[in-house]
Each structure stands twice: as C-alpha cells, then as structure tokens.
Amino acid sequence: MSGVLLEAGGLVKTWQARGRQVAALKDVSLAVAPGETLGLVGRSGCGKSTLARVLTRLTPPQAGSIRFRGKDWLSLAGAGLRAERRHMQMVFQDPLAAFNPRSTVAGALADPLRLHRLVPRERRAARIGELLERVGLPAGYAARSILNLSGGQRQRVAIARALACEPSLVVLDEAVSALDVAVRSMILDLLVDLQRERGLAYIFVSHDLAAVKAVSHRIAVMEAGEIVETGPAETVVRNPQSQAAKDLVAAVPRLVREGP
Ligand SMILES: Nc1ncnc2c1ncn2[C@@H]1O[C@H](COP(=O)(O)OP(=O)(O)OP(=O)(O)O)[C@@H](O)[C@H]1O
Numbered sequence: 001m002s003g004v005l006l007e008a009g010g011l012v013k014t015w016q017a018r019g020r021q022v023a024a025l026k027d028v029s030l031a032v033a034p035g036e037t038l039g040l041v042g043r044s045g046c047g048k049s050t051l052a053r054v055l056t057r058l059t060p061p062q063a064g065s066i067r068f069r070g071k072d073w074l075s076l077a078g079a080g081l082r083a084e085r086r087h088m089q090m091v092f093q094d095p096l097a098a099f100n101p102r103s104t105v106a107g108a109l110a111d112p113l114r115l116h117r118l119v120p121r122e123r124r125a126a127r128i129g130e131l132l133e134r135v136g137l138p139a140g141y142a143a144r145s146i147l148n149l150s151g152g153q154r155q156r157v158a159i160a161r162a163l164a165c166e167p168s169l170v171v172l173d174e175a176v177s178a179l180d181v182a183v184r185s186m187i188l189d190l191l192v193d194l195q196r197e198r199g200l201a202y203i204f205v206s207h208d209l210a211a212v213k214a215v216s217h218r219i220a221v222m223e224a225g226e227i228v229e230t231g232p233a234e235t236v237v238r239n240p241q242s243q244a245a246k247d248l249v250a251a252v253p254r255l256v257r258e259g260p
C-alpha cells in the first residue's frame with residue numbers, strides 16, 4: 001500500500017431543500033491508498049452518503065478538489081470522464097434502485113462490458129458467467145430477472161457489475177446494511193478476498209462500526225459534515241479520541257470492540 005489513489009481536499013457541499021440550507025460537507029479532506037479500505041462511519045445525517053456521492057461525481061461539490069489516479073477528477077468531462085469512470089464504481093444499499101428492473105442479470109452485467117469495450121462480444125457470455133461465479137452465484141443466474149432475486153443475491157450482482165468494470169476503487173454506501181447477518185458476513189469476506197486478488201481499494205460507508213472494523217484498514221469518523229477523527233481501524237475502535245467516535249464505540253458489543 002504505497003502512493004495515493006484518491007485524494008480529496010476541502011470538499012464543501014450544501015444542500016438546498018425547500019428554502020433551508022444543510023451544510024452536509026463543511027471542509028472534508030481524505031486520502032485512500034491503492035488496495036486500502038477506508039471505513040467511513042458516523043451517525044445518521046452526518047454526511048456520509050453526500051461524501052460518497054461527491055467522490056463518485058454523482059453530485060458536484062461547491063468547493064474542493066479531488067485527484068483520482070493522478071488526474072483532476074472534478075475537471076474531467078466527455079470522453080475523458082467516460083474512460084476514467086469505470087475505475088471508480090459505487091454500490092448502494094438498495095441495489096434494486098441501481099438496476100433497470102426489467103433487466104436480466106446478464107443484461108445488467110453486459111452493459112458495462114459493452115460500454116467500456118472490456119471484452120469482445122463473443123467472450124461476453126463467458127465473462128458474465130465468471131463474474132457471477134466470483135460473487136458466489138451459479139452462472140445459470142444470468143438468465144434470471146433482477147426482480148426474481150433475493151436482496152443478498154441482488155447485492156452480489158451489484159458487486160459483480162462493479163467488478164465487470166475492473167475498477168481501482170469501489171465506494172460502498174451501506175452496501176451490506178440491509179442484509180441478514182449470514183449474507184452480510186459472506187459479502188464482507190468476498191470483498192476482502194477480491195481486494196487480495198485484485199488490489200482493489202474500498203471506501204466502506206456504514207453507520208455500523210462492527211462491519212466497518214471487520215473490513216477497514218483505516219477508519220474516518222464523521223460528525224455534522226466534518227471528519228473529526230482518522231486512524232488505523234484498531235486504534236479508532238480501541239482508543240477513540242473524538243466524542244463522535246466514543247459514542248459509536250459505546251454502541252457496539254464489547255466483543256467487537258475488543259476483538260478476538
Ligand atoms: N438530496 C438532498 N437534498 C437535500 N438535503 C439532503 C439531500 N441529501 C442529503 N441531504 C441532507 O444532508 C445531510 C447529510 O445527509 P447524508 O445522506 O449525507 O447523511 P448520511 O450520513 O449518509 O446519513 P444516513 O446514515 O442516514 O444514511 C442530512 O441533513 C440530509 O438531510
């Protein structure tokens with residue numbers, strides 16, 4: 001883990017909602033190294049999803065800079081942006097919202113392969129089968145409708161679709177929060193395996209400190225639009241400094257805090 005994959009500085013995002021202003025990001029800076037997982041935690045409404053959306057360019061910030069893979073990420077446009085986008089993928093809490101519900105699994109996975117010209121047409125079906133197997137689904141699921149999957153299966157397809165792009169960074173926003181405990185731990189294990197295999201970096205956003213600690217190298221704690229603490233995952237959980245981190249740690253079971 002050397003160098004910097006993503007570096008954001010001074011991000012500001014204020015939402016305007018019905019005449020009210022919400023300072024969701026006040027002055028946020030962070031860095032992620034290649035192959036690293038940065039966990040992002042904080043109470044509901046502290047700005048985690050806003051930060052995830054700004055980093056992935058789903059929402060423009062009012063101020064700040066982002067360098068990704070050595071490029072000025074916020075100034076990319078047109079073909080340059082399309083080419084670079086595949087390197088940063090996002091997985092949301094509710095994968096159904098991110099899919100065309102009329103699509104089949106194969107259709108959902110074929111889109112990025114075609115769009116980014118990653119695999120020649122005649123290799124596409126085989127690649128889709130490989131991607132499904134990699135996330136623990138039978139290749140035969142390719143023919144299924146997205147609607148005929150369980151939440152956990154759909155989230156696996158969402159991860160397979162992100163992987164189809166061969167990204168360097170995947171931003172996961174509460175990606176396992178809605179899943180039952182067994183499926184959640186399978187998916188967390190899968191993420192860790194994929195990281196070892198491919199040197200993927202993650203930004204793992206969750207209000208669940210236990211899940212964050214299980215996968216993160218470092219943890220950043222957010223409170224009211226600011227990052228109030230960043231450190232190695234063990235250190236933040238065992239010896240939290242900020243009140244926000246102390247509150248989060250106090251809310252998880254002792255076994256998780258103290259580890260094996
Ligand atoms: N599209 C939007 N329009 C207006 N306000 C928004 C919008 N999205 C978020 N906000 C506001 O910005 C603040 C931060 O919200 P955000 O969704 O980033 O928090 P969060 O940390 O992801 O919370 P949660 O843990 O509940 O998902 C909140 O006050 C929220 O109401």
Ligand SMILES: [Mg+2]
Pocket residue numbers: 048049050174
């Ligand atoms: Mg959120």
